Amino acid sequence: MLTLPASDDVLASGFTDDGYLPLPGLLSATLLARLRAELQRLAALAVRRDFAMACMNNSPRHLTVVGGEAIAQHSTLIPALYREPALLAFLSRVTGLDITTVREPVERHVLNVLHRPGDTHGAHTDDYPLALVLFLRAPAYHRDGGLLEYTPRASTLDALNTCSARRAHHRSGDAHLLRSDTTAHRVTPLRRTGLQRVVLNMAYTTPGRQNAVTDSATLLYG
Template identity: 60%
Template sequence: MLVLTLPLHPQLLGALFAETGYLPLPGLLTRQGLDTLREEAGRLEAAATRRDFRMECMDDSPRHMTTLGGHHIARQSELISGLYRDTALLELLTALHGTDVLPVEEEVERYVLNILHHPGDTHGAHTDDYPLALILFLQAPEKYGDGGLLEFNPGRRDLTALNEPGTRQVHHQAGDAYLLRSDLTAHRVTPLTRPGIRRTVLNLAYSTEHHQAPATDSARRLYS
């Protein structure tokens, strides 16, 4: 099954990615890919866990969301574990990043499901342990005013940058994706503003040859 529509000019897009650490990939999922992954996420959600706490090691930023860690997903979804290691996807990411992109071996964090589905649900400010995050949108609020926006300040790693000028807020639709230099770019997802909306993303984390993952316990707290 064809899950992804590969963009035509990865080298040009790579230059854009290098500039800001963020690259929107609108419509990366095919219609069939979106439908199938959304159905898979719906099935997996039964095993997901509600999280409501503040992350001490990330300036006490809030987590109000439902999550499922990669160790569960690996056992329950051949579709997602196969997509994660898909050769065409790895080649695309390598072209966009300009250097070899490698799957993460650590099994809790390498792919995760994040579900925001109550008013006020938010994935608060943080940086990731691995350099690249490919976020696939399986469900998304339709309107900008519904919340669930990705917020980041290009080139800024400190979490306080998110309260400073230069911060961008971006809206994505179901079927869209974005690539983020997620270890060097502080980011968060703004709270959902009303009942009845859902934002479900699959985060595929990738590494590079010489990357040393920092020893935070944030992934364990959110996904174990």
């Protein structure tokens, strides 16, 4: 279901320096279709969020979400994918860390849906060290927004407003891996009507780090 790249390619990719690894075409057509069907089913549980995240420099949240607890209760596909042994082994190889699943359910696996003009997931870092972000839908063109903007090893979120920030465009079926606790990141606003950017974000951690460090996930997904 997942087209995991060969270890050698990945180790040469510089993930530990860049904090970002593009994984184009990670999802097979079959898995993409199954995840989209799951999204349709879970849509009834989605909630709209429009607020400024106080603990993240008041950065904006304008998106619709399905939180981890709802997914754990109503999906078997996503929790099974999240725990896939080959995926965990791959993540450990890429990062050189002993990667394990996140115990608390709220931000373990979440769906983020940007679907209105101006929708954005503003600047933040995540509580856990690793985010694997799978694209169920994405704007086809760079100019339509929904880009991942990120700055590796940022000491503040303001680093995103400097020339050190990088931008990445992804397509449906792609994924990216982010060192999400130390990489400041955000998703740029959708630029027009009729666009959708839908991701499944799966968070991973190391055995000694099982506690969320901020209340940001509870505010967004709780």
